[in-house]
Amino acid sequence: MPAAPPTVKRRSPPPESPVAGLIARRRAREAAAERGVFGAAILLALTASGFAGYTLSQPARPYDVREVLPALAGPFAWKRTVAEARAPEPDLDPLVTGSLAETPTAPAAGPVAALPERTGPPPSSGFALRRAAAGQAVVEGRDGLHEIAVGSTLPGAGRVLSIRSTSAGWIVITTETIIGPTAL
Incomplete structure (x- = not known):
């Protein structure tokens, strides 16, 4: 009779250690958290740029604070009109500091x-x-x-x-x- 082929005993894979499973789950959680933070940053950037685009695309509207404040906010002396303010002319003289009189005083007597x-x-x-x-x-x-x-x-x-x-x-x-x- 022919000889039976030798049977090879197969070993089952070693059981997974409990520490390896904990490490894999922790890495999965960290990756999910990173994806969430990255997504939130992109959402924030899109919102900020969308707000800027919206404000630039709108026509300028006058804003009156009296419409927003409640009547109980207190009495204010509101001006009906705003007077045209004339821009001051620049004084480029380096000696004018606001502390000197317009007309110079007589120089103090001293050795000349x-x-x-x-x-x-x-x-x-x-x-x-x-x-x-x-x-x-x-x-x-x-x-x-x-x-x-x-x-x-x-x-x-x-x-x-x-x-x-x-x-x-x-x-x-x-x-x-x-x-x-x-x-x-």
Whole structure:
């Protein structure tokens, strides 16, 4: 008789461990939570862009707060009309701060350095510096002597921005010119 083929005993797969099942379920929950958060973020983005598109596509309507507030909100002095407001003109002068008076006060008496006296009429530019100190000076113009200080206005030369000593001597810097002891 022929020999029977040897039978191979098949083994059943090892039973799944309880820990492996817990890990698989936890991963499935995390994936579902991530999909939910991602979907919520997309929904929020679409809602925000839809709201912006809606507000831009609507015509402008006047809004009156009196229609919204209840009558018991309190008495208000409502204006019937709004007056046209004129836009203020920009003042680009760096010295105007709102803390200085419009008309400059007389400079405080103090030591003033005397410059060499020059005889004859003032230079053709209009002004010559006669005496100077930090913050104040005496300038000669066609119409006579002017005591000036930083911030004051010199007729024909504008507002005085600075009175300073340089290596070449004292100078007065205004919004329109620079005044020195000689014609510049």
